[in-house]
Amino acid sequence: MSVDLSQFIPTFLAESFEGLEIMESGLLNLEAGDSEMINAIFRAAHSIKGGAGTFGFGHVTEFTHLVETLLDEMRDGRREINPQEKEVLLASVDCIRLMIEAIQNENEYDDTSIVMVSVQLSELLANGNEPAQTDKGLSSSSEPLDLTPSNTTKWNILFIPEHHLVQTGNDPLLLFSALEDFGELTATAVLDNLPSITEMDVEELCMHWQLTLISDNATEDDIREVFEWVEDECELTISEEELEQPMQEESGSTETGEHENGSVDATPSSEQQLSNDDEQLTQTDSTADTNKADSQASNVTALSPSTDDNNSPKAPKTPAKSKAKTDQGSIRVGVDKVDSLINLVGELVITQSMLSELGNDFDLSKVEKLTAGLEQLLQNTKELQESVMRIRMLPISFAFNRFPRLIHDLSMKTGKDIELIINGENTELDKTVMEQIGDPLVHLVRNAVDHGIEPVEKRLAAGKSEKGTIWLDAYHQGGSIVIEIRDDGGGINRDAVFNKAVEKGLVEPNATLTDNQVFELIFEPGFSTAKQLSDISGRGVGMDVVKRNIQSLGGRIQVESTKGQGSTFKVHLPLTLAILDGQLVRVGEEVFVVPLITIVESLQAKPELINKVSGDMMLYRLREDNVPVIPIFQLFNLPAESQSVDNSLLVVVEADGQKVGLMVDDLLAQQQVVIKSLKDNYQDVAGISGATILGDGSVAMIVDVPGIIQMALEIAQQKQKQRNNVYQLEGALN
Amino acid sequence: MDIQALAQEIPVEGEYSLEGIDFITNGEQYLTFVLDTEHYAVDILCVEEIRSWEKPTKIPNAPTHVKGVINMRGVIVPVIDLRIKFGIGEVAYCKTTVVIVLTYESDAQSRTIGFVVDAVSDVLNAEESEIKAAPAFGGIIPHHYVNGLVNVGEGVVTLLDVEALQQIEPHEVG
Known part of the structure; x- marks a missing residue:
């Protein structure tokens, strides 16, 4: 059964990345004596090593083997877990990730860091509690199977698989090769229950094995773990025998030879017999191979794992149809x-x-x-x-789970003691949004660490606890998702921001701004108040990019800050990018779509509630609020039926905390619309976020509410300026 | 029927010059169209489709020559009136008014835009040697839109550069 293994490589890569994540989060949360956690980390490392071995990525296997050995010592309690080792293990997780990414992208990687970490690992292993294992580190990496025995145990394993074992895609040979990782393995096939050739079913496995494993470090759990995949389909008996003198067990070999012959005999005849049967030809093929594998297995002494001959038990049985290129994204769906x-x-x-x-x-x-x-x-x-x-929706933990490590590294680097509290990591978000929000979030968190949380002395002086805290929250609000990054640091220094903005020429020195307006300034291009550049943040290229990225996703960012108590950044994102709930409105002959989530209410304007203030600005009294009215026909330069606000329809929308009333001619249906970009064939249009195709095939523009508010503000400012010019002119004339 | 006799009836290029039958020749093919009384042509490989005029959806605050957008099988395609853009002839929408949808693919992007013209007329075969440089004597159409001139009988057809046509310059939007 020759299977093209390369089709499973994407699966291996995906599983490895998952494994690395488990290792990373496990290591970050690892406390001494938490054997379950170490086991989880060990298992993840073990799967990566096994997978890499199957696919022939020797360098990954070698490196992971070192990690695994170190973890194994911790697991057995032979090694204390101390921060230094945790750091090295975390660094090695990075190295494995680097190697696997290199496999994924089919490119080269810089292996200096990997060599460094593997030297560190070997040093740790050398200084371990077991001097006998000193040379195990690097030397064994070239030949991981060759272990120097020190505390040798002989394991007798009776493995009686159920008859249908091979039908479930499991292959005893692979199990035996895995066992070989622990030491010298002798497998003896027991053919007592073998039916006569005429009664033999090619798909059934009628033999069982008596295995002898001589190993210096395997525990019963290790062995059971190897059989984990088949434990429901076999009887497994494991017994231990302490060996006085290792490497003495030879008695089984003659017996082995006998049985080997037996099984080899059986193979060709069954093949011959059944090859006549057309229907079962293919199965014959596979079973013949299994039998061949069995016969190999019964002679295992130093068999290297054969990679291209066997199906990996973990890989899916059905071959993937398309040869997926590795950079093609995939989604795991429940x-x-x-x-x-x-x-x-x-x-x-x-x-x-x-x-x-x-x-x-x-x-x-x-x-x-x-x-x-x-x-x-x-x-x-x-x-x-x-x-x-x-x-397409994934829990946001996919974006969040890199932060514990980030915080860990940053607190090392900055010397600040920081705790990260994550909430709502199960909130679901569109995959595309998730992929693009990652970097902006990293930047915001880095900022919170670097600028937000104060150094320990400062915190103590301010009467706060030594430990800074950063909260990362995600929750739904209306039709959008909100991600909150909050810290209990010093808050934004309003005056520093203001002075900096004046210095950069962003605001007039005598301008009066509200706190929020001042905080908004940090999103201006080229703005940074950090007195010293650090490599964490503070180059001044950050926040404007963050804001732009978030806006390009159709989201927005808000900042709140209280001096001495910390700041909160709120990122509002749409749940999905492709579809929008919209209210269709008519202005003149054109139909526009107003996103339903922005609409507060729609109403018929009563003339007595319309107030004209400060010249020609129209305000509508909506209960206690005064809402500015924006006539869409004016803004978009369109002919409209009703030119006056009286009795017209107002759609009150809200964006960035600002409510405005859009004046429209008619309210039409509410429906879901698919957003299409105008940029593809045209260009971005102010006040319009895209277009959609309605049921009758016509095109309708989708209104960009924040954009419209911005436009109206700009027009108002222009008018103001013109008016100022007129005043100045008049003043000059007088 | 006699196969031999049939075979002899099949026209061979060069032997016959049948009006209206386009043989595949070596030269490039161009779609010609009319703006007012002038003839223009674009590379036929760029032509996506020719549509009859329908009123497009307006784009807010777009320049006058950008008539709006239409739905072409689920793709939003802007429509530009070439007569307004080039300032040629009267702008009227009648039965022969058509929209030529052009797609130009470059490394950077692929754009599909519809252009309103008075009528489409013919397919023109022109070899490179037949294309003459346009004289730099004014004319309303900016020079970078013109690839050259081709003589067809008594008349002259102006070859337009599709890549240049597809560029939406920022200043065009106001």
Whole structure:
């Protein structure tokens, strides 16, 4: 059974990255004596090593082996867990990631750091509690199977697989090769229960094995772990025998030879017999191979794991159809989501068949049925759409889980003691948004560490606890998701920001700004108040990029800060980029889509509630609020039916905490629209976030509410300026 | 029927010069169209489709020659009136008014834009040697839009540069 292994490489890569994440988060949370955590880390490292071995990535196997050895000593309690070792292990996680990324991108990597870390690892191993294992580190890396025994134990393992074991895609040979990692393995096939050749079923495994493992470091758990994949499908008995003199066990070998012959004998005949049977030809092939594998297995002494001959038990059995290029993104989808999709498609099919039957001989008496059917179709379509969108949704922990490590590294670097508290990591977010929000978030967190949290002395002087805290929260609010980065540091120094802005010429020295307006200044390009540049943040290229990235995702960022108590950055993001709930409105002959999440309410303007203030600005009294009115036809330069605000329709929308009333001619339907970019074939248009295609095939523009507010503000400022010029002119004339 | 006789009826290039039949020749093919009384042409490989005029959806605050956007099989395509852009002839929308949708793909991007013209006329074969440089004697159309001139019978067809046409200069939006 020759399987093209390369098709499983993407799976291996994905699993390795997951494993690395488990290792990383495990290491960060590792406390001494937490054996479960060490076991989890060890298992992750072990899978990566095993996978890399299967696919022939020797350098990964070698390196991971060192890590695994160190972890193994910790696991057995032979080594204390101290911070220094944790650091080295964390660094080695980075190295493995580097190597695996290099495999993924098929490029070279800089191996100096890897060599450095592996030297550190070997040193640690050399200084370990077991002097006998000193040379194990680097020398064994070239030949990981060759271990120097010191505390040798002989394990007798009775492995009786159930008959259908090979049908489930498991291969005893692979198990035996895995066992070989622990030491010298002798496998003896027991053929007592073998049926006669005529009764033999090619798909059944009727033999069992008596294994003898001579190992210096394997524990019973290690051995059981090897059989973890098949433990429900076999009987496993493991017994221990302490060896006085290691490497003495030879008695099984003659027996082995005998049985080997037996099994080899069986193979060709069964093959011959069944190759006549056309239907089972393919199976014959596979079983013949299994038998061959078995016969190899019964002669295991120093067999190196054969890589290209066998299916890895962990890899999926069905070959992937397309040879996925490794840089192609993939999503892991929960089975429940897929199941709900299948259910919905089933319902859709039922509705469709009902409708087509209805259409076969349709008369007017069936209109009611038709309406009901169409309604059902609408419902199905909606649910299907939601389910499909949900596939793209991932818990935000994918973006959050890099932060514990980041904080750990940063607190090392800055000498600040910082605790990170993450909440709402299960909040789901569109994958595209998630991928693009990562870097801005990193920047914000770095900022919180660097600028937010004060040095320990300062904190103590301010009467705060020594330990700084950064909160990372994610939650839903309306139709969007909010990510909050909060710190209990010194807060933003309003005066410093203001002075800096004056220095940079961003504001007039005598301008009066609210606190919020001042804080907004930190998002201006080229702004940084850090007196000293550090390599964490403070080059002044950060916050404007952060803001721009977030805006390009259709989101926005807000900052709140209290001096001495800390700052909060709130990032508002849309749940998904592709679809929008919209309210269709008409202005003159054009139809616009207003995003439903921005709409506060829609109302008919009562003339007595409209106030004109400061010249020609129109305000609408909405209960206690005065809402500026923006006539869309004026802003967009369109002909409109109603030119006056009186009795016109107002759609009150809110963005960036600012409410405005959009004046429209008519309110039409509410519907979901698919956002299409105008930029693809044209360019960005002020006040418009995109276009969509309506049910009748026509195009409608989607209103960009924050953009519209911005436009209206700019126009107002221009008017103001013109007016100022006029005043100045008049003043000059007088 | 006699196969031999049939085979002899099939025209061979050079032997016959049939009006209206386009043989694949060595030269490039161009789609010609009319603006007012002048003839223009664009590379036919860039032509996505030719549509009859329909009123597009307006783009707010767009310049006058950008008529709006239309839906071409789910793609939002802006429509530019070449007559307004170049200032040629009367702007009227009648039965022969068509929109030529052009796609130009460069390394950087691929853009699809529709252009309103008075009518499409013909497909023109022109070898490179037949294309003459346009004289630099004024004319309303900026020089960088013109690739050259081709003589067709008595008349002259102006070859337009699709890449230049596809550029939406920032100053065009006001």
